[in-house]
Amino acid sequence: MTGSAAPTPSGDLVAAVLNVVRGQIPNPEVGAALEAETSLADLGLDSLRTVALLVxxxxxxxxxxxxxxxxAETFRCARTIAAALRLSASHDRSPDA
Incomplete structure (x- = not known):
């Protein structure tokens, strides 16, 4: 899915975000249990990993x-990241972007 546009259905977008987030979690076993509302900070996502996740x-x-x-609120959990992605995608499509 690299370089693809964000999926439109909400669940699909959250699932796609979860897949990217799993690659940034220090402990893969914990990442496997990651859910949309799981606190990323509680799973070890520090500031450096957050920047890597952003990229x-x-x-x-x-x-x-x-x-x-x-x-910090945007990167609280996969659901908040998905919401920010929706906003970013709409910002990128605006005539002023």
Whole structure:
């Protein structure tokens, strides 16, 4: 799915985000149990891994997160990341982008 546009159905987008996030979790066994609402910080996603996740997400979904969305709340869990991706995708399609 590398470089593809974000899937439109909400569940598909969250599943795609979960797949990218799993690659950034330090413990693969824990990553396998990852769910949409699981706190990423509780799983060991520190600031450096969060930056790596940001880059991986931007590459995977072929978009850039607007600076106002690069927050701890955005990277709280896969569901909040998916919501930010939806906003980023709509921002990228706007005429001003």
């Amino acid at each position: 991986a997400l931007e590459k995977e979904f072929a978009l850039e997160f607007p600076p106002p969305l690069i927050t």
